[in-house]
Amino acid sequence: MVSLSWVLYPGFSAASGLKVAIENESKVSLAYEIRVHEEDGEILDLATEQDPFDLIVGHQDVFPAIEEAIMGREEGDSFEELVSPERAFGPHDPKLVRTFPLEAFGEDAELVVGDAYTCETEDGLPLSFRVVSKKGRDIEIDLNHPLAGRTLLVKVSILKVS
Numbered sequence: 001m002v003s004l005s006w007v008l009y010p011g012f013s014a015a016s017g018l019k020v021a022i023e024n025e026s027k028v029s030l031a032y033e034i035r036v037h038e039e040d041g042e043i044l045d046l047a048t049e050q051d052p053f054d055l056i057v058g059h060q061d062v063f064p065a066i067e068e069a070i071m072g073r074e075e076g077d078s079f080e081e082l083v084s085p086e087r088a089f090g091p092h093d094p095k096l097v098r099t100f101p102l103e104a105f106g107e108d109a110e111l112v113v114g115d116a117y118t119c120e121t122e123d124g125l126p127l128s129f130r131v132v133s134k135k136g137r138d139i140e141i142d143l144n145h146p147l148a149g150r151t152l153l154v155k156v157s158i159l160k161v162s
Contacts, residue, residue: 019074020161024058028070029160037082037151044147052159063088066154075161083152092149097132099140111139116146 022028029052034045047053055061057070065087069079085091102109111117116130129141 019076021072021074022057022070022158022161023072026057027054027160027162028057028158029054030070031157031159032066033155035153036147037153044152049157049159066156069154070156070158073158075158078155078157081154081156083154085149085151088150088152089145089147090149092144096143097140098143099135099138102134102137102139105139 020026030047031049031052032045032047033043035043053062057067063083065081065083069081073079102111105111105119111131111134113131113133116128118126118128121127127143129143130146132140132142134140
């Protein structure tokens with residue numbers, strides 16, 4: 001005789017207490033906290049037990065390092081993962097720090113060093129950058145993702161797997 005729990009949830013049996021291991025196409029609810037590893041400060045992103053992050057594994061709902069880290073784990077598991085720049089937002093690329101004439105941003109541009117902005121390319125695509133410095137009528141901008149080159153500390157609790 002097959003137990004009803006085996007039919008409804010393959011891999012789980014109330015009698016045996018087996019849990020479903022996360023695999024491709026699993027529906028997963030997570031609580032997590034993401035911080036820059038080198039700093040003890042601001043939380044970059046947060047999902048709580050009261051407001052979890054739901055994903056389907058393999059659907060690119062979260063960056064690949066997190067999907068890799070949860071594969072094979074089960075409901076109730078908690079862990080911490082250091083995510084290298086290469087597995088998160090990439091290394092900082094000095095070639096993406098460029099100097100432009102201030103006029104390239106429009107006559108009325110009032111760009112502040114340290115601030116982040118989004119503009120539109122000639123093709124109409126959004127382009128985000130951070131102002132690094134101003135020298136006379138030239139402005140140096142950084143086109144890297146703000147977290148490029150940073151190691152992230154990710155704390156995860158797997159709340160539900162189906």
